[in-house]
Amino acid sequence: MSTQQENKFQAIISHAKEYGFVFPSSEIYDGLSAVYDYGPNGCELKKNLRDYWWKSMTQLHENIVGVDAAIFMHPTTWKASGHVDNFSDPMIDNKDSQKRYRVDHLLEARADALREKGAEKEADALIAEMDRLLAAEDFAALKQLIADQQIVCAISGTGNWTDIRQFNLMFSTQLGSVAGEADTIYLRPETAQGIFVNFLNVQKTARMKIPFGIAQTGKAFRNEIVARQFIFRMREFEQMEMQFFIRPGTQKEWYNYWKETRLQWHLSLGIPAEKYRYHDHVKLAHYADAALDIEYEFPFGFKEVEGIHSRTDFDLKNHQEYSKKKQQYFDNDIDEATGKPYGNYIPYVIETSIGLDRMFLLILSQSYEEETLTKEDGTADSRVVMRIPAKIAPNKLAILPLVKKDGLPEIARELMNECKQHFKCFYEEKDAIGKRYRRQDAIGTPFCVTIDHQTKEDSTVTIRHRDSMLQERIPISKVKEIVQAAL
RNA sequence: GCGGAAGUAGCUCAAUUGGUAGAGCGAUAGCCUUCCAAGCUAUAGGUUGCGGGUUCGAUCCUCGUCUUCCGCUCCA
Known part of the structure; x- marks a missing residue:
C-alpha cells in the first residue's frame, strides 16, 4: 500500500469514527481487538445496504425466499459441514525462532522429504500415524512424533518446540446453565448452514420448485488469528448469503448466471466497473467444484467482497448422512431425454455470499473524498464529502x-x-x-x-x-x- | 507471536535541560442574519493510556503493562 493510499485509509477510519459511522468496540476499556460497533450514521447505512441486497434478492427474484435461522445450531451441523475438521488446526511454536507452524504441515513436509529419499513406506506410515493422532486429538503424542522424527525449525534449526495448541476458528459456548452437564455448541461461522438445514422446511412451506433460492442475512463468528484492516476482517461480522438450489448438471450455467448477476448488483450502486475484478479460485475449498471472488480495489489493494461458490450437493448430502433424514427433492418436470419426470435427487447449490461489513467498507472507501475548491473570491477552500449513493445514504x-x-x-x-x-x-x-x-x-x-x-x-x-x-x-x-x- | 513507532481535551498539537496542563478547530448555549466550514460572547471538556520507581516535585527520567499503527508471521 502506498503512503498516499495508507493516509487515505487512515483518514477514512478517522472520519468513520468522528461522524458516527464506526466505533471501536468497548472503547472506554481500551477496545476489543477486531470488534467494532456501528454508530448512528453507520447503522443507517448498514441497514440500507442490507435492505438493498434483500430487496434485490427476494422481491426482485420471485423464486427466492428468505429465512432467519438462529445463530446457535446443533453441534452436529458443523461436523456435517466440515467446519469441525477444517476450521481447527493444531499449531506448534519454535521457542528459538518464535516461528509458528501448523503441525500437519510440519509432518507432511517431513513425509515429502522421506519420499524424496525413496522411503515411501516410512512416509506413508508417518502420514497414517499423524492422521490417527490428529483424529484422536492426542497432542502429546503428536509432539512426541515431531521429536521422534527429529523435525527442526527451518529458521533456527532447533527442535526446541512448545506444546501443541489447538487454534479453533469457531467460537464455542455452553448450552444450558448447569455447568458440567452443558453441551458445547458453536456460534455459527457462516449463515449458510442455517439455510441448508431448513432446505425442506422452506421448500415445502413456501411451495418452491427447483430452481429456487433461500436468502439470509445475519451475524457469523470466526476466531481470526490476525484480524486487521479495520472492519475488513472482524471476529464478529454479518453475512448476506443466498443458496440457490438447482438440478444436478446445471451448475455451470447457474454459476455463470450468478457471477454476472451479482456483479451487476454492485454496478447498480454506481460504482465504476474498473474498481472490480473476478478472481477465480485455483485451490478449491472442500465443498466446492468451482469458486470465484468478486474483488474490489480497496485503498489497501484488491480484496474479496463477495464469493460465488458452486457447492455441489456437498452440504445437503452430508446433512442427509449425519441426520439420517432424506434431503431430497422430487422433480415433477419432464426430462425430455427420457420423457419421464426427473424424480428424486439431492439438489446442487450455487452460493452467493457477501460480507455486509466489507460492503460497508467498500462504500466508505468509494465515497470518501477530500476536495480542494476555489471560492468565488479566488481563495482556496476544501471539503470532505461522502459521495454515498443516494439510495443507501443514511x-x-x-x-x-x-x-x-x-x-x-x-x-x-x-x-x-x-x-x-x-x-x-x-x-x-x-x-x-x-x-x-x-x-x-x-x-x-x-x-x-x-x-x-x-x-x-x-x-x-x-x-x-x-x-x-x-x-x-x-x-x-x-x-x-x-x-x-x-x- | 516477534521487531519498530506512538499514546496529553472529541480532533490536530503545545508545555523552556523535571516546577502540579494550554491553544486552534470541534461541541453546547446565546447574539448576529449572510446560500457553501474560518462574525461576536460565554460554557463544558484532561488522575497527561494504566501501575510501580527515582525526586521536595514527573507530561518530561526509569521499569512494567495495555492499546493502536507499520513490517514479518499466521489465516483464506
Missing part, C-alpha cells in the same frame, strides 16, 4: 431554514413532517448555511433544501446537490418527489 434530505426567525423554521418544520414519512430527513437551524451544507457533505446526505424569505412569497426553495454543489430553485411542493426519484 439521510436523504436535510431541511434547513436560512435563519431561525421570520417564520422560516415553521415552514421548514412543515416540510419536515411531510417528508419524514417517506424517507430519512435531517433538520437543522443552527450555524451559517455553508457550515450546515458541509456537515451534510461529511455524512453523505445527497440533498439539502433551504427555506428562505422568498419561500414565504412564492413557495419555492433552494435544493442543493451534494456532488456538484449546484443549487436550483424549485417549488416546495416538488421536494418530496425529486428526492424520491433519486432513491
